[in-house]
Amino acid sequence: MSQTQIPYVFMRGGTSRGPYFHRADLPENKSDLANVLINVIGAGHALNIDGIGGGNPVTTKVAILSKSSDAWAEIDYLFAQVSVEERSVDFKPTCGNILSGVAAAAIEMGLYTAQKGQTKIKIRSVNTEARISSVIMTDGKNVIYDGDTEIDGVPGTASPVTLNFKDVAGSSTGTFLPTGYAKDEIDGISVTCMDVAMPMVIARADSFGLTGYETSEALDSNKVFFKRMEALRLKAGLLMGMGNVQMSVTPKFGLIAPAINGGTVATRYFMPWSTHPTMAVTGSQCIASCILTPGSIAQDMIKVPKNGPLTVTLEHPMGSMDVIIDYSIKDGKFYHSSAGIIRSCRKLAKGNVFVPADVWRKGT
Secondary structure, X not given: OOEEEEEEEEEEEOOEEEEEEXXXXXXXXXXXXXXXXHHHHOOOOOOOXXXXXXXXXXXXXXXXXXXXXXXXXXXXXXXXXXXOOOOOEEOOOOOHHHHOOHHHHHXXXXXXXXXXXXXXXXXXXXXXXXXXXXXXXXXXOOEOOOOOEOOOOOOOOEOEEEEEEEOOEOXXXXXXXXXXXXXXXXXXXXXXXXXXOEEEEEEEHHHHOXXXXXXXHHHHXXXXXXXXXXXXXXXXXXXXXXXXXXXXXXXXXXXXXXXXXXXXXXXXXXXXXXXXXXXOHHHHHHHHHHHHOOOOOOOOOOOOOOEOOEEEEEEEOOEEXXXXXXXXXXXXXXXXXXXXXXXXXXXXXXXXXXXXXOOOOOOO
């Protein structure tokens, strides 16, 4: 069987991992591109046995990079969420964890030149048009991957990656509160539908008879909860102007509960058909903003200053994540300025990945 080889860098970005590609090395046509990514990952099998996926949504993610034509940005980042057991790809959402590896991958691919000490790269998220500044440690030629930064959900330490997100309020739907309200009631449950970096539906855990401290495994086995959650998510998608979201991973779903380990609030994040083992970078910004917004379902959980920046600590199943939100509140209305977060990344492999030639031949 003849095969087509495609250059790639395989990286861990935050608490996710996957292949990073140069856009020029992949098909231009979206349908052909999706088919190639399905075969790269091995989608359609629980173990992704015929590809390089890891059998979990956090390990079936793909980043596609190119030099940007945007007046502000230097690198364009197109994200693809490849399914585990379905042969499908969703290009609608973005991923902040995979974003953590974009600056390093851009240097590895020769798309950007490393500076001495640190390198700052301006990135445009093609999926959502969000603008992000990423700062990584470099020695003037190469990316420095070793360091003292720890993030919950990843063993050991690594070099820090600083991400500063701008223009993320309403990045997918065009509106900070897509339904027009800080609180809605769907199927008898109060929710906040919000769009900050990622459109989300957020509810209190006790509204579903949960504590909010359950493990990811316990939640994944709770089929009754997932059925109720999905029904609610589909209705919320319509209210948010997103249409029929039955086949889309957005809007994502989140649960909040009072903090128990010294954080600001306890959280559980859904992808949406399984529980995230930690917390998504994009989702963290949305949940943190929800906690600070007057009139939301989280309004009485903390005392909110009228002006930021403020660090919000989100407790998740494997630890916690800090999100720095810069904002202001005027006349009871929340104005989002930016969000900052520190992650890490590591290069795992570099070379070529292969797909059957009958899936795609370069130049055809």
